[in-house]
Amino acid sequence: MTNPVNDSAASEYSLAELMICAGAEAFRNDGEVLATGIGLIPRLAASLAMKTFNPDLMMTDSEAWLLSEPNPVGNREEGFVQKNETWMGFSRIFDNVWSSKRHAMVGPTQIDRYGQANISALGGTYEQPKVQMLGVRGFPGNSISHANSFFVPSHNKRVFVEGECDVVASIGYNPQRLPKGYSLDDIDIRLVITDLCVMDWNGPDHQLRLVSTHPGVSVEQVLENTGFEVIVDGDIPVTAAPTQAQLDVIRQLDPHNLRARQLKDNPPGDRRQ
Amino acid sequence: MDKRMTAADIVAELQDGMTIGIGGWGPRRKPMALIREILRSDLKDLTVVAYGGADVGMLCAAGKVKKVVFAFVSLDFIPLEPYFRQARQKGEIEVMEIDEGMMLLGLRAAAWGCPYIPTRIGLGTDVVRVNPEIKVIDSPYDEKEWVAMPALKLDVSLLHADCADERGVCQIKGSDHYMDDWFARAAQKTFVSCDELVDADYFNNPEESRYVFWERSMTSGVCLQPGGAHPTSCAPLYGFDVPHFKEYNASAKEGGFEAYFEKFISNSNEEEYQAKVGGLEAIKQLPLPVY
Numbered sequence A: 001m002t003n004p005v006n007d008s009a010a011s012e013y014s015l016a017e018l019m020i021c022a023g024a025e026a027f028r029n030d031g032e033v034l035a036t037g038i039g040l041i042p043r044l045a046a047s048l049a050m051k052t053f054n055p056d057l058m059m060t061d062s063e064a065w066l067l068s069e070p071n072p073v074g075n076r077e078e079g080f081v082q083k084n085e086t087w088m089g090f091s092r093i094f095d096n097v098w099s100s101k102r103h104a105m106v107g108p109t110q111i112d113r114y115g116q117a118n119i120s121a122l123g124g125t126y127e128q129p130k131v132q133m134l135g136v137r138g139f140p141g142n143s144i145s146h147a148n149s150f151f152v153p154s155h156n157k158r159v160f161v162e163g164e165c166d167v168v169a170s171i172g173y174n175p176q177r178l179p180k181g182y183s184l185d186d187i188d189i190r191l192v193i194t195d196l197c198v199m200d201w202n203g204p205d206h207q208l209r210l211v212s213t214h215p216g217v218s219v220e221q222v223l224e225n226t227g228f229e230v231i232v233d234g235d236i237p238v239t240a241a242p243t244q245a246q247l248d249v250i251r252q253l254d255p256h257n258l259r260a261r262q263l264k265d266n267p268p269g270d271r272r273q
Numbered sequence B: 001m002d003k004r005m006t007a008a009d010i011v012a013e014l015q016d017g018m019t020i021g022i023g024g025w026g027p028r029r030k031p032m033a034l035i036r037e038i039l040r041s042d043l044k045d046l047t048v049v050a051y052g053g054a055d056v057g058m059l060c061a062a063g064k065v066k067k068v069v070f071a072f073v074s075l076d077f078i079p080l081e082p083y084f085r086q087a088r089q090k091g092e093i094e095v096m097e098i099d100e101g102m103m104l105l106g107l108r109a110a111a112w113g114c115p116y117i118p119t120r121i122g123l124g125t126d127v128v129r130v131n132p133e134i135k136v137i138d139s140p141y142d143e144k145e146w147v148a149m150p151a152l153k154l155d156v157s158l159l160h161a162d163c164a165d166e167r168g169v170c171q172i173k174g175s176d177h178y179m180d181d182w183f184a185r186a187a188q189k190t191f192v193s194c195d196e197l198v199d200a201d202y203f204n205n206p207e208e209s210r211y212v213f214w215e216r217s218m219t220s221g222v223c224l225q226p227g228g229a230h231p232t233s234c235a236p237l238y239g240f241d242v243p244h245f246k247e248y249n250a251s252a253k254e255g256g257f258e259a260y261f262e263k264f265i266s267n268s269n270e271e272e273y274q275a276k277v278g279g280l281e282a283i284k285q286l287p288l289p290v291y
Helices: A015-027 A040-051 A090-099 A139-145 A219-224 A244-253 B007-012 B032-040 B054-061 B082-089 B100-112 B180-186 B200-204 B242-251 B256-266 B270-276 B280-284
Strands: A034-037 A065-067 A084-087 A102-106 A147-152 A189-194 A197-200 A209-213 B019-022 B046-050 B065-070 B094-097 B116-119 B135-138 B145-150 B154-164 B187-197 B221-224
Touching (some): A015 A040, A015 A102, A034 A040, A040 A102, A040 A147, A040 A244, A090 A102, A090 A139, A139 B100, A209 A219, B007 B032, B032 B054, B032 B154, B032 B187, B032 B256, B032 B270, B054 B065, B054 B082, B054 B256, B065 B100, B082 B242, B100 B116, B100 B145, B100 B180, B154 B180, B180 B187, B242 B256, B256 B270
Parallel strands (some): A102 A147, A147 A189, B065 B094, B187 B221
Antiparallel strands (some): A065 A084, A189 A197, B135 B145
């Protein structure tokens, strides 16, 4: 599918593009599941996976149809016809969620050491939060039903909190909250893609573990910006650069370059001096 | 049976303290003309069950709400609903915060006459910690525990449909009818505003009747209100009004709900409201959103 030239690592790419390619890896071995990326970079990550190494993925138009081809993001050309394959209204999304044949990449406001996540509210009391956010939305159902990955555009201690999340909206690897009859292995949290690194939950007892650091980011930088322990096991590789072929596909999926507006100042992917 | 009513007739059926389900989803196909009629009334102490948007925010801001049953309250392109946010941050309202799928199960339980539906959803999260009315139970069939999502019994549901006939046969031709059918089935009475009234034989065509998602016995009253979902969308007829939502959102920072309410709602009937937002023809031209 790709020629040797296109298969080689690109020399210039943005951090957003690096994160899209790293995020696509989350869906590589998923087989035939609904891939849902909430937010532009996660959506492009899922779309890139579907367009390249996992064409079996399913995807919606974010409204009411399953698509055989991911829609490009942003305004589409006059006369654009999306490739519907199945009606998929919101009630049917729940049928899919509860069947477990889905992998969502979501962007929590808080993530704790157990992989529990929060999009509901911050601070204060539950009765009177300091900051009301969305509400738990679909996090409780998603987290106990199917695979989830996390996208974090700004890796810091306000996101990776020292204690538990202010509101635990999704189940994680917390033995104190484990329901009767469940084991920690029943919970399926996959990758964490941040602006500094890629991590997973495959440390001892499902602790957060560093998988790779982005070019120009040190291990210390990751540890300093995380409010709890991150397992660092041996030499940590550098996150693979996008290939030219991947960048070409990303350009087709995002013709208006909306990805350039997702991260502050649109930094380059390679931050080595 | 002729079930035609006015918005005022419908709101006259509501009482203080009722549990009211509101159809639609976020900024999409909300029965906003009916909500505005409630805002003009002296109703209070309502419990609202909704996939919430400005409907929930406005009712909270106007002091109509005792409790909100919600999974989210959002305007989508403006992620956080400004007035719901204020009400929560002032500690003004009681809440039952649940997963969006749990809400569907609660509506189904009410529709089917079950006290609860067992589900995994909510286990291991604060949903089962902050909601004492949601019990976790043992199963007679396995060794696991299960959340017993209680029936969300509604006194009334308020919905907006594309069109209806006078008997209460309602059609939603937008690409998603969301959970409106379950709101209709979970309620003692369901009142539907619609953009168009059609003759009963309109539905003789199977291409039309297949977009009817609940039987007319579930509909207590219908109210013709073209543009009645504004500022929310009623696809495929019209999209949501982005500039209006931006003004609404900005009012929370400057002026407050009182100013918005006075400008658009308190001194205006629906016709005057529509004139203030550019007129019905302008509403019908609002572009559908691209996702």
